[in-house]
Amino acid sequence: xxxxxxxxxCGIKQHKRDLALVVSEAPASVAGVFTTNxxxxxxxxxxxxxxxxxTARAVVVNSGNANACTGEQGWQDVxxxxxxxxxxxxxxxxxxLVSSTGVIGVPLPMEAVRRGIELAAAKLSRSGEEAAxxxxxxxxxxxxxxxxxxxxxxxxxxxxxxxxxxxxxxxLATTLCFLTTDALVPAPVLQEALSRAVAASFNRITVDGDxxxxxxxxxxxxGRAGAPAVEGGEAxxxxxxxxxxxxxxxxxxxxxxxEGAQRLVQVVVEGAADERDAQRAAxxxxxxxxxxxxxxxxxxxxxxxxxxxxxxxxxxDERRVAVWFGDVQVVRNGLGVGGVFHQAAEALRRExxxxxxxxxxxxxxxxVWTCDLGEEYVRINGSYIT
Amino acid sequence: xxxxxxxxxCGIKQHKRDLALVVSEAPASVAGVFTTNxxxxxxxxxxxxxxxxxTARAVVVNSGNANACTGEQGWQDVxxxxxxxxxxxxxxxxxxLVSSTGVIGVPLPMEAVRRGIELAAAKLSRSGEEAAxxxxxxxxxxxxxxxxxxxxxxxxxxxxxxxxxxxxxxxLATTLCFLTTDALVPAPVLQEALSRAVAASFNRITVDGDxxxxxxxxxxxxGRAGAPAVEGGEAxxxxxxxxxxxxxxxxxxxxxxxEGAQRLVQVVVEGAADERDAQRAAxxxxxxxxxxxxxxxxxxxxxxxxxxxxxxxxxxDERRVAVWFGDVQVVRNGLGVGGVFHQAAEALRRExxxxxxxxxxxxxxxxVWTCDLGEEYVRINGSYIT
Numbered sequence: 001x002x003x004x005x006x007x008x009x010c011g012i013k014q015h016k017r018d019l020a021l022v023v024s025e026a027p028a029s030v031a032g033v034f035t036t037n038x039x040x041x042x043x044x045x046x047x048x049x050x051x052x053x054x055t056a057r058a059v060v061v062n063s064g065n066a067n068a069c070t071g072e073q074g075w076q077d078v079x080x081x082x083x084x085x086x087x088x089x090x091x092x093x094x095x096x097l098v099s100s101t102g103v104i105g106v107p108l109p110m111e112a113v114r115r116g117i118e119l120a121a122a123k124l125s126r127s128g129e130e131a132a133x134x135x136x137x138x139x140x141x142x143x144x145x146x147x148x149x150x151x152x153x154x155x156x157x158x159x160x161x162x163x164x165x166x167x168x169x170x171x172l173a174t175t176l177c178f179l180t181t182d183a184l185v186p187a188p189v190l191q192e193a194l195s196r197a198v199a200a201s202f203n204r205i206t207v208d209g210d211x212x213x214x215x216x217x218x219x220x221x222x223g224r225a226g227a228p229a230v231e232g233g234e235a236x237x238x239x240x241x242x243x244x245x246x247x248x249x250x251x252x253x254x255x256x257x258x259e260g261a262q263r264l265v266q267v268v269v270e271g272a273a274d275e276r277d278a279q280r281a282a283x284x285x286x287x288x289x290x291x292x293x294x295x296x297x298x299x300x301x302x303x304x305x306x307x308x309x310x311x312x313x314x315x316x317d318e319r320r321v322a323v324w325f326g327d328v329q330v331v332r333n334g335l336g337v338g339g340v341f342h343q344a345a346e347a348l349r350r351e352x353x354x355x356x357x358x359x360x361x362x363x364x365x366x367x368v369w370t371c372d373l374g375e376e377y378v379r380i381n382g383s384y385i386t
Numbered sequence: 387x388x389x390x391x392x393x394x395x396c397g398i399k400q401h402k403r404d405l406a407l408v409v410s411e412a413p414a415s416v417a418g419v420f421t422t423n424x425x426x427x428x429x430x431x432x433x434x435x436x437x438x439x440x441t442a443r444a445v446v447v448n449s450g451n452a453n454a455c456t457g458e459q460g461w462q463d464v465x466x467x468x469x470x471x472x473x474x475x476x477x478x479x480x481x482x483l484v485s486s487t488g489v490i491g492v493p494l495p496m497e498a499v500r501r502g503i504e505l506a507a508a509k510l511s512r513s514g515e516e517a518a519x520x521x522x523x524x525x526x527x528x529x530x531x532x533x534x535x536x537x538x539x540x541x542x543x544x545x546x547x548x549x550x551x552x553x554x555x556x557x558l559a560t561t562l563c564f565l566t567t568d569a570l571v572p573a574p575v576l577q578e579a580l581s582r583a584v585a586a587s588f589n590r591i592t593v594d595g596d597x598x599x600x601x602x603x604x605x606x607x608x609g610r611a612g613a614p615a616v617e618g619g620e621a622x623x624x625x626x627x628x629x630x631x632x633x634x635x636x637x638x639x640x641x642x643x644x645e646g647a648q649r650l651v652q653v654v655v656e657g658a659a660d661e662r663d664a665q666r667a668a669x670x671x672x673x674x675x676x677x678x679x680x681x682x683x684x685x686x687x688x689x690x691x692x693x694x695x696x697x698x699x700x701x702x703d704e705r706r707v708a709v710w711f712g713d714v715q716v717v718r719n720g721l722g723v724g725g726v727f728h729q730a731a732e733a734l735r736r737e738x739x740x741x742x743x744x745x746x747x748x749x750x751x752x753x754v755w756t757c758d759l760g761e762e763y764v765r766i767n768g769s770y771i772t
Contacts, residue, residue, distance in 0.1 A: 039696030104689020303490020310425030375761040
């Protein structure tokens, strides 16, 4: 694919890998989607400038420290990360994307970061596994994915890595995700493909309703596959499909790894007055603490789904609502279906669960992935610093 | 005060009191504020009709079953509860408020309810303690409050009881709350006073962001104090103040009893561009799972407050933001204040905590009470039915 990567431990975190490099062997076009949070970390502002210029050669990422709410110092540190990475690799700083994740409001330990960049540059290889580890924070497992498609009959690959696991909510991009491809895609086309892929993946996941200061999804396209350029039409559709598949795969992993989560839950709302209403209802269900704790406990307490639909702001006629847990219908015409408690409980206790609601009003449909909320989430987030 | 009350166990719940009566010795004017959830329980619809007529004599309340999402049967059951209560007390059914709280979607066990009404009517007394117990669900303690004020130099009393403890969020009324007074207040004036009291109390509390199908706050005013009628002016101000004091006292108890909560937390946002923005920011902070778990753990991880402010939708200039935990300033000009970790941690570990944010942009100010989120919330809500 023409990419090298590495992940090292440099001392930002106590023991785990905390600095990653991804390097393209050729100049790559770049596109990105970033947090909508009005408090944006310095590296996000930096990446937005790189993406505006449209070309990148490398990504340097640290975990353990978000470099957010760090003021002028934070901005200087981002610049230095880009400059040092560029210097050691022989690029220009303007071609280096910088990304950070971790605790907010603490200046980056730059000695460690400098050491990390040197170490990581010396360990670049064809494997992305160590880089995928080095970008994690509270994640339980690394998240990588790849698919192959063809452009003009030439196989091209789309790969990626992502991190979760808290502060996950669908307001534009969520989490950190780095995608790479050896397809040849001009930056504006790449941005279009990425925006579509994110709308169907990272904008469809919620763990806790929080939106972080550092959310970043970027894609590099270096053309090393030797395929014709993706400019539009059929080729763009196929490329977008592949990009979406990788982004969805990674997004699902992020939810599955929601802090303390045991289940991946797809909430589907259909029959809404319009798509906007379907989205409102789906998000209300997917973020309700009462629904999420129900999904954790595995009791089919469908009243909580009805209540969430009711306060979602969507148009609702209680007497038309139907609800399914998996394949088991638990509500018909707004009333509980008798004799299905045990079947419904069983449907809720699977590793992958679907909660489907039909509002019976129109054609609006939307879905979102969420997870259950367990004691573990509270344990992890109650003592994050110490 | 001219009110009688009782609370009994009739078998809706396994062991605890589950049916309450409150009876006015004279016809009382009535006002109410109800859930904004589009899925409204049958008793809410019933109460709205009683309030529209403006007069009531009694309130019958059951806990353990919400009589929500119960269709035509639910409506018939409400009517029967009103009729039986009216019959045993010698009133008309149209003067009986009916309220229910508990699990959604299960028909009321009417045999138990009928028995409960008989039992409760036989046990009416001047004490409200047993009634306050009988309206509880997952609450850890009963919630009652009373204050005395004067109207035309005659002392009048405002009393009340409330229940929590989950599905608490400020979208109009929240929870169940029954207020009584021996002041003489015509229904339209009573409604105005109640709306103002609720805006400063039950509309300022959030436990989990969910809004229930059954939220009800009603007030009865029977004029038994012999004071002049409260029609407006100074008398209305004083009466509203007293009503607000009782409502705030009860609302604070509801938050303090938030499922598994250890701390009562007031979130104050000031310096916002306008009041609406202050509300957005305060609610984002007060409902953020990451902030609430931080409040549980007691670590001063102020970045989570910054992140919540950033995604709240309020206008934010990061460089102007200041944050205090109690009296300890932890953020100045958007940056962390050094050397205050231990003081700040101590401020967060009190029983009553203030989180104050100054956005530095204008005069907008709003506040809300919330609580921390602990493992206990998950434990309670993960297995509610069984």
